[in-house]
Amino acid sequence: MVDPAANAIPGPAPAPAPASPDPNSPPAEAPGLLSTLAGLAGHSGAADERLGAERDAINGLQVGQVVGGNIYNMVAGPAAIRMYRLSTEELHETREAFVRPPDWSALNRSAAQRSVVLLRGPLGCGKYALARDLLLNAGHRTLYLLDPDIDVSGLGRADLQRDAGYVLADLPNGGALTSFELSRLEHELRSQGCRLIVTIEQSATRVxxxxxxxxxxxxxxAAGPEIVAAQVAWRLGIGAGQRVKQLMARADVGALLQELLAGAPAARAAELGRLLAEAAETGSDDEVTAKVRARLALRDGESLAVWFENLGDLARQCLAVGVAIFGGEAYASVAALSHDLEERLQVKETAEHPDRARGTALTGSTSGRLAAIQATLVTSEVATRYGGARGQVVRYRDQGVSVHVLEHVWTEYDRIRLVLPDWLRDCAVNESQTLRVRGAVAAGTLAKQSFETIRARILRPWAASDRPELRDAAAVAVRVAAMESGHARAAHALVRSWSFETNTRLRATAARAWRVIFELDGTEAAWSLLHDLADTDRDDIVDAVCRSLTEYMALEQGRYYRDALDLIDQWCRSGGYGPSRSTVGEIAFLYAAADLVERRGGGVDAAGTTGGRGGPLGGAAKPAARGRPGGPHRPGGP
Known part of the structure; x- marks a missing residue:
């Protein structure tokens, strides 16, 4: 008889008896967040796209410091020295459209002999533009505008980019700079190949x-008409020389210049040249002065109120609001969001009064609606993480109109104040990241009008939301509010209070709002905020810290990526900050790798670099000091 057990399928071999643990081996690593956060992932290029949209929206709504007739957004350096890097277009404008004063040669020779120059002149003579021109002529290819409110005594080598030029505009009485302080600055700047020009008013006598x-x-x-002509010629292009001459010779243009340039500063002449050029680009010479006058009229509060009332219907008014907030986005997207706002404001339909009777002809063409609200379509290529995409984006012809429209409808129309927060909330969770960012910037801009109202109705509810998009939007909005000097400390205190909350969503929002701390208090304070929040195993806070560190690396074209990597390195390698921070550091590195690496055939180049922003992903940070219980420290710090 055959034993059935002989043909049975053998079962699994018995597990070997567990070996006795080696008392000298390290304890087994417990399962950590890396195995449970599969849903959290970085997205290639997301930080650049988000920061770019935020920068453009802030410029459109004119949030920031006014210098030389322009508005700039200052960003803090490592020691909380706030500054703005001039764009390529601004540098081109200086090189090609600046009209040098008669005494330029003598000024240039004298400026070349010093690393620190105090440029003194009467109000409106164009000192800021002259300072930029002198720096470019001295060979500085990168220029920074320093925050006028900085303490110059805090400016040191750590804040300087090698071979850069710096402008500190409109410093009262030269900041009472002493010869000792100037000598110190001269030494610091010369050691880095830098130069600083400080502009001061003619009335500054306490030098x-x-x-x-x-x-x-x-x-x-230079004479005002000469400045205007140079701006028109530069903006219309090299092939428009004959048309520029004809335009400037017209009697109506001459009358306009005579009326508007009498006693006007150089910045006003440059702005008038821009308006004339933009009007000439979109119509005949006969229409130019009328278009310029219409655009200037919208800057006057009373004229804007009349213009908005006379738009004729709710659809145009809502489109005006939509372009004010989302200018720079594709027209189709802005029109759809504007229509949604219109639906929310529309009175309830009845059978006797339908919104649109059957058979009603189509009205309100795109061109007609845009002409009515003084907006235009511009062909633009927008850089996204999926590559450049050309299309028609909508903007106001005059950038300054956007903020006036937004502030006007918020302060003057009760129905808008009731509807706008909920509409902005829905915009802040739109599938398009750039639309979400622009909606958040608008919310932050409104805080200038009524900070407590916006805090209660927008900032706090968004910050406590279970949706990460709304928490991101709250972080952007509170940063924009902080850029207005009157609300800077209130916004700062708000972020700090969120970081101490027991509500993990508020703490996650505090991590996403790290730039409020960074731009007001500098690197050390921002590190401290992220370090405190990184001691967690809560997914929402971990995700927020990791994405903020990715932003840190992307900020200002990768200027701070080594600092961010050093913080991650200290969490991961020092061993003195606990297992949670170590795990958060590992995840943050993976987020950053996903965002920073420009994939070329699935990897980086042979040198191990990204080929784009920043530099090597591995080994960029210096080895961290081990076990400093007081918190992470910057390289070279105490």
């Missing part, structure tokens, strides 16, 4: 006697 060797006086400037 230290020892500073006289740094002082340059400029009293003359």
């Amino acid at each position: 230290d006697p020892g500073a006289q060797s740094h002082l340059l006086d400029t009293t003359r400037r």
